Amino acid sequence: MQLKYTTQPHQTKAITSIVDLFQGQNRQVCEYDIFDGEAVCGNGYILDDVAILENLQRVQRENGIEESLMLQSRDFSVEMETGTGKTYVYIKSILELYEKYGWNKYIIITPSIAIREGVLSSLASMKAHFSSQYRFPYDYFEYDSSRLGSLKHFIRDDGLQVMVMTIDSFKRANTILNMTQEGFAGTPKESLQKTNPILILDEPQNMESELSKTSIAELNPLFTLRFSATHKNYYNLIYTLTPREALAQGLVKQIDVLALSENQTVNDTYVNVLKIEIDKKSKRPVATLELIIKNKDEFVTKSVKIKGNDSLKDKTKNPIYSGFIVNEINAREMFIQFENGLRLELSQINGQVKRQIQEQQITEAIAMHMEKYEVLKAKNIKVLSLFFIDRVANFLEEEDGWMQRHFCQEFDRLKVNYESFKEIEASDVYKYYFAKRKSGYIDDLKNNDSDRKLAKKTYDLIMKEKEKLLSFEEKTSFIFSHSALKEGWDNPNVFFITTLNDTKSEMKKRQILGRGVRLAVDKFGNRVEDKEINRLTVVANESFDEFAKSLQLEYEASGVSDGSIPNNIKKKxxxxxxxxxxxxxxxxxxxxxxxxxxxxxxLKLDEERYKEKVIRKLQEIETREQKIVRQFGTIEDDIYGYVAEEKSYGLNFEQTLPDLVSLIEQEIGLTRKMIIEILGEVDLKPFIRNSDSYIKRALEAFDDAKHEVLTETADGIxxxxxxxxxxxxxxxxxxxxxxxxxxxxxxxxxxxxxxxxxxxxxxxxxxxxxxxxxxxxxxxxxxxxxxxxxxxxxxxxxxxxxxxxxxxxxxxxxxxxxxxxxxxxxxxxxxxxxxxxxxxxxxxxxxxxx
Missing domain, CATH: 3.40.1350 (Trna Endonuclease; Chain: A, domain 1)
Known part of the structure; x- marks a missing residue:
């Protein structure tokens, strides 16, 4: 199936803004220059900075953007919300600039292989569409350091040339582009500099390191166009289309959220015992645990090797693991025990709330998918669902595989009610895209040469099947991924995105939404503009408020939540x-x-007064039974939202109560005798009902009482x-x-x-x-x-x-x-x-x- 493209008014406005920057520029005819015996056909300027600044200010006035007072650089920023045709705009801008001004050398630079492959896929998909609009031919190719023939053609040919490359392919000194090569007068980069290429930066906020900026400048660009939905710095902003405008104008899908969360605690204390063994060096038992760790500003699920006396809180930098200090690792009986009393055996998982929520997410996603599939099939629109998983091992049958088993089980249970699925086997309706080494599938690839080659293989497969997935002849309608599809890939017919990973921070909300906000197409490739059809539902593992607030904060960080349009870079x-x-x-x-x-x-603590205050505070603690809360709501064009439905499910698992006395002793530093005396005066039914919630509030009570006594009494401090x-x-x-x-x-x-x-x-x-x-x-x-x-x-x-x-x-x-x-x-x-x-x-x- 071939997607059908049309130029939309907002895209035309963005393209016109770019072309009008150079009003007054005569069309050049590419003439060969000889540099050190090398024939070069490159771009050339006539306009000076004064004329460009006047054009820039006029374009900014027309687009309601604060005018730049000076031309700091020949960098120009275009901000377009994900799903509104950013790639289409810069490809058509290239064609318009060539037609009007004759500039014929363009390099599209991306921060990752995923985005590069997405650009190449778009160039291929749009070739027929643009060939019908323009009477001149053009060539595009992927830069490959092992095949420099295409680069030689780029440098010397007088036709329109577009090269696509990643920043990693040239930013370091030891890359081929920076080394003397046969057939070039010096290094390939030196030859490339002579063409004065026009640069297109896709997602430039990910290329803001000093090394990246220096490497880009060394290409000697005529000027640079920067395209993103989430700019880090604004260089002479010329056009903006905010998320609010995109939603209000119906340029992207409307967003619904089905939120599943535990009713009391933000994080269930998740510990998964993956391995217990004898360490080869120390000859002592060690355990490999799957934990939720803090990595910079994100919380991600990772495997961590643990030895005796380790603190999980220190190892993970995650406060939910307070009190989890290793007391014993037994490699003979295969268990690990913590000082808070919790004992886990090999393959045992603590924190069953997380798993139950994930199971419920899969079930809900399948049911909604089947229902919408039946409705939209009658309108010739195929429905796709995308799942982001936390660990490849949780999906693959040859490893743990519980997600795959649960999906197939629920698919078979629900399919009997739907004509489109009742005769199909579960194994025929899903595909997964995971990075793979010789040793097997893995969660993440590293940024090295071998893993970049593996990444390319993965994306080649994904991009080849992108349009195939839109056909009803292809049975696949459920797609599972770990990280391969988090950028560079989207599909207009993704109607459901289920986040089985720790999305409270692992993936940005806008990154998640970007995989499915593009308007749907029918089986003939025509865009569908019905707002009631174009609704993307995110099945999230957090509350609706958490999801909406995180999304709002991301928009605020971009400076677009209040309608303001920022411009230029902050100066020191x-x-x-x-x-x-x-x-x-x-x-x-x-x-x-x-x-x-x-x-x-x-410090001088009045112990009797302290005990009285703690007991009073503990007696006021109330907890509710732990449940999964199901909320369904909508994110509106003001980026805020509302909850339309809410109900709760009971949890089905046995919970081992933690050692409350040891936890308080560890965190507060009191003697066990005093803690036992205090707890002896308190009803502990709230602790039994919901230990996670009680512990959090009890620790606050002990701590607050201490500070109250110290600050209220004259000699406390x-x-x-x-x-x-x-x-x-x-x-x-x-x-x-x-x-x-x-x-x-x-x-x-x-x-x-x-x-x-x-x-x-x-x-x-x-x-x-x-x-x-x-x-x-x-x-x-x-x-x-x-x-x-x-x-x-x-x-x-x-x-x-x-x-x-x-x-x-x-x-x-x-x-x-x-x-x-x-x-x-x-x-x-x-x-x-x-x-x-x-x-x-x-x-x-x-x-x-x-």
């Missing part, structure tokens, strides 16, 4: 300190003399000087550098650092309301029982009777939880400043509150 600023210590005003010198003293503290002092020049260096500096007249610097919008506003307000002020940097620290604390500002008021203050602004860090850690640090800081005889105010929203 420099601020200079205006006064030396001896030049400070008398008031600030007096304040600094107090502030610079470093202190230490002593006592500060004293330790004889050390902060040096003025160490806290306030001569020069500050940063992106977030606000100009001011009455600050210590000619621009003061800010960490939040509230701090930025406070600086502007302080500049007119105070005699003098200074932002206290993070290196100015006060010791507290909860670690170091840094206040925000030191201010001098005009009214001498009020004098000087240290100020904490409310919301100085949007990630702070003022109810817990930060609130207690502030309470301790008050004691510190009282000891130093310094006035201190917290929760300040405006300088008028000081």
């Amino acid at each position: 600023k420099v601020a200079t300190r205006k006064y030396a210590e001896v030049e400070l005003s008398n008031e600030f010198r007096a304040l600094w003399k107090k502030l610079k003293s470093k202190t230490i503290f002593e 006592a500060y004293r000087e330790n004889g050390e002092y902060y040096e003025f020049v160490n806290v306030f260096p001569d020069v500050l550098e940063g992106y977030d500096l606000e100009d001011c007249k009455r600050g210590l610097y000619d621009a003061e650092q800010w960490d939040s919008g509230i701090e930025k506003d406070f600086i502007g307000c302080a500049d007119t309301h105070f005699k003098f002020f200074a932002k206290l940097p993070k290196r100015f620290k006060i010791k507290t029982p909860l670690g170091n604390y840094s206040p925000d500002f030191a201010v001098i008021k005009y009214d001498e009777s009020e004098g000087a203050f240290v100020v904490e602004t409310k919301g100085s860090d949007k990630h702070r939880d003022m109810r817990s850690r930060e609130a207690w640090q502030i309470s301790y800081a008050k004691k510190h400043f009282k000891f130093l005889d310094v006035k201190y105010k917290d929760k300040i929203k405006s300088c008028n509150d000081v």
Whole structure:
């Protein structure tokens, strides 16, 4: 089946914006130049930067974008929401630029093999469509370092040439492009530079490292066009189509979410015992566990090797594993036991909630798929479903394979109700795409030469079958993948995406949606524009609120949630300190003399009062029985959403209660005797009903009670000087550098650092309301029982009777939880400043509150 393409109005606007950047440019005729005996037919300029800037500003005005004040570079950004035809736009832009201006050398650069293969697939699919519109031929090819003949043609031919390559194919010094080769006057890159190619960067936010930027610049481009839905930096933005606009205009599928989550805890404490063996080096027993680990800003499921006394919390950097310290690994009886009392045998899984949720997701996805398949088959539209799994081993029958077994079992159970499926075997309706080495299938490939070749094989197979999947003659309608399809691949007829992996952060929501938001097509290749048909349902393993909030945060990070259109790159600023210590005003010198003293503290806990508070807090804890909550909702064009249906399912598994006393002892540091005395006064039925929820709230109760007693009693914490002092020049260096500096007249610097919008506003307000002020940097620290604390500002008021203050602004860090850690640090800081005889105010929203 051949997809049928049409140019849509929003695409025409984007293409026109690109072409109009060079209005006034005469059409060039490619003439050969000889460089060091090498014939080169390249691109050439006539327009200067002044003319291009005028064109750029006119295009920006027409598109409602803030005008660039200067042409920082010949880089131009186009922002288009995923699924709205970004690849179509830049391919047609190439053809338009060649037709109007005669520029004939273009390089499309991608950050990954997956995206490169997607581009090549699109070029092939669109060739017939564009050949019917343009009277000139054009060639495109994939750069291959083992076949440089195509590159030679690119350099010397006078026709339209398009080369597709990944950034990894040339950014390092040891790649073929950077080495002297036969048939080139120097290195292939040096020959390529002479053509002044026009660069198309697909997903440029993934090519922002210094090495990548330098390598791209070394290609000596005439100019660069940057296409993405999620730009990291905006270089002369010329066109934008936001997610909100795309949804409202019906350019992508509407988004529904079927959310399945556990009703009390965000994460069930998941531990899967994969292997227990004797380590060859240490000759001691070790265990390989599958755990949820923190990797940078993401939580992913990974195999981790564990030995005796290891803390799973430390190994994973994941707080859900508090109390999971290895007590024993027994390689003879094949079990692992933790200090919290939990014992697991080989192949046993703790955290059955996760598995039950995944099973329910598969069942729900099959049922919805079959129902929609029957409805849309009558309209000649085939329905596809995509599943992202957490581990290849969980799917493949030759390994664990429970997902494959559950899918087949549920398919056979449900198919009897649907004509299209009742006569089909489960094994005929699904395919999987996993990376494979000689040793077998794996979860992820590495970024090395051998694995890049394997990745290409995987994507070749996927891309070849992309359009085949749209045919009713092809029985496959369910697709399983681990990571192979997370970018570079989409299919217009994906109506259901089921996230069996840890998508709370492993894959970005927009990345997930991008695999299926494109408008559907019928079996003849025609686009379907009915909004009721074009609905993508995500079957998620988290609550609707979690999914919607994460999606909203991703849009906010791109600066498009409020309708604003950002432009240009943030520039680093420099601020200079205006006064030396001896030049400070008398008031600030007096304040600094107090502030610079470093202190230490002593704690004295009233145990009886502490026990009373803990018991009272524990008695107030209520828990609900653990259940799977099923929510169905819709994400609307404001990117927010609503829940239309909600119901709960009971869980079906036996749970071993953890050792509550040991957990509290480990986390809080109390004696077992005191913990047992406290728990003896408390009804533990809420703990039995839902241990995960109870433990979390009990630990908070023990911790909060301690800080309440220490801060409420006069002698709970006592500060004293330790004889050390902060040096003025160490806290306030001569020069500050940063992106977030606000100009001011009455600050210590000619621009003061800010960490939040509230701090930025406070600086502007302080500049007119105070005699003098200074932002206290993070290196100015006060010791507290909860670690170091840094206040925000030191201010001098005009009214001498009020004098000087240290100020904490409310919301100085949007990630702070003022109810817990930060609130207690502030309470301790008050004691510190009282000891130093310094006035201190917290929760300040405006300088008028000081």
